[in-house]
Amino acid sequence: GRRRRACLRFRAVKGAEITEADIRAFQAAMAGAKGPVLAHCKSGTRALTLYVLGEVLDGRIGPADVEAFGKSHGFDLAGARRFLEKRAGQVPDVKAFFHPATSSVQYVVTDPVTRRCVIIDPVLDFDETSGATGTTSADAILAHIAAERLTLEWILDTHPHADHFSAAHYLKGRTDAPTAIGAHVIEVQALWKDIYNWPALQTDGSQWDRLFADGDTFKIGALDARVMFSPGHTLASITYLIGDAAFVHDTVFTPDSGTARTDFPGGSASALWHSIQAILSLPEETRLFSGHDYQPGGRHPRWESTVAAQKRDNPHIAGKDEAAYIALRQTRDRTLAKPKLMLHALQVNIRGGRLPEPEENGLRYLKIPLDAF
Numbered sequence: 001g002r003r004r005r006a007c008l009r010f011r012a013v014k015g016a017e018i019t020e021a022d023i024r025a026f027q028a029a030m031a032g033a034k035g036p037v038l039a040h041c042k043s044g045t046r047a048l049t050l051y052v053l054g055e056v057l058d059g060r061i062g063p064a065d066v067e068a069f070g071k072s073h074g075f076d077l078a079g080a081r082r083f084l085e086k087r088a089g090q091v092p093d094v095k096a097f098f099h100p101a102t103s104s105v106q107y108v109v110t111d112p113v114t115r116r117c118v119i120i121d122p123v124l125d126f127d128e129t130s131g132a133t134g135t136t137s138a139d140a141i142l143a144h145i146a147a148e149r150l151t152l153e154w155i156l157d158t159h160p161h162a163d164h165f166s167a168a169h170y171l172k173g174r175t176d177a178p179t180a181i182g183a184h185v186i187e188v189q190a191l192w193k194d195i196y197n198w199p200a201l202q203t204d205g206s207q208w209d210r211l212f213a214d215g216d217t218f219k220i221g222a223l224d225a226r227v228m229f230s231p232g233h234t235l236a237s238i239t240y241l242i243g244d245a246a247f248v249h250d251t252v253f254t255p256d257s258g259t260a261r262t263d264f265p266g267g268s269a270s271a272l273w274h275s276i277q278a279i280l281s282l283p284e285e286t287r288l289f290s291g292h293d294y295q296p297g298g299r300h301p302r303w304e305s306t307v308a309a310q311k312r313d314n315p316h317i318a319g320k321d322e323a324a325y326i327a328l329r330q331t332r333d334r335t336l337a338k339p340k341l342m343l344h345a346l347q348v349n350i351r352g353g354r355l356p357e358p359e360e361n362g363l364r365y366l367k368i369p370l371d372a373f
Contacts, residue, residue, distance in 0.1 A: 232272020
């Protein structure tokens with residue numbers, strides 16, 4: 001008979017901690033398969049749960065029909081019902097856009113009542129081998145906002161990123177929405193002004209429309225948003241607390257990925273420890289949305305966790321005091337190479353995402369300091 005080949009894809013999923021990223025990864029694996037698909041786990045319940053939740057999210061099955069669907073196949077899908085009930089009570093709505101080239105996560109955060117939204121940490125595409133920039137990722141965010149008929153209120157960055165270009169300036173040009181970042185960005189500007197030898201660089205944060213201080217508040221439709229100063233990864237890092245969600249950028253990643261590095265100029269393991277403790281003082285069920293996911297073990301991208309999951313499962317945090325954390329973090333940091341786009345990206349990002357001005361030949365040029373690190 002004809003020989004057949006089987007392709008095995010493993011997805012590590014805990015039934016009580018399923019996220020939309022898990023559901024979408026399951027759908028992608030199913031859609032990408034050639035030929036018949038067998039999706040199973042120890043009992044089959046998690047596999048069917050992922051399938052039916054995808055059908056609900058895409059509108060092909062109603063939430064009220066989930067348990068009946070499970071019974072018709074011989075399964076108890078009460079867990080899927082609980083997921084949907086919990087999700088219905090979560091505010092704000094969060095749509096993530098993963099950027100594979102830089103392992104970055106961008107967010108559109110929406111007040112479901114007023115349909116007003118913000119963008120957090122948008123990425124401007126950049127290919128370091130060709131020098132080409134692009135707006136494919138940012139345009140996908142704009143397309144989502146248009147398709148969902150949302151009104152954009154803010155374009156937010158959590159810090160000056162060292163591994164990708166910010167698309168904040170591009171998006172402001174397309175939408176006229178105001179931009180914002182943490183007030184301590186002026187310290188990062190002053191630090192890198194000397195490294196890049198840019199005496200004309202304005203270091204007052206005027207490249208953004210608003211600089212947020214610790215404790216500042218603002219509105220997204222009817223939702224209250226609050227800013228938490230979260231230094232450690234950089235001098236200027238902030239967390240946005242919106243409803244039951246905290247956008248924690250490069251502080252904690254998903255629990256299997258630990259915490260962010262602190263070896264950049266102005267970074268501090270001690271400061272990051274205290275920033276993380278402030279985040280972990282939020283209610284246990286607070287949703288935490290990270291700024292990166294490096295897919296340990298080759299797993300599918302994930303970016304959402306909770307305070308409770310971080311306390312329980314993150315090996316950089318669980319059972320650690322400040323001294324133990326600092327020792328672990330500094331030891332780990334000594335093994336890490338600098339981000340490959342750090343010197344490219346920061347000269348753009350400390351200027352609010354603005355690319356260098358074209359020179360007389362019409363081309364833009366980046367400035368790379370040699371032997372600075």
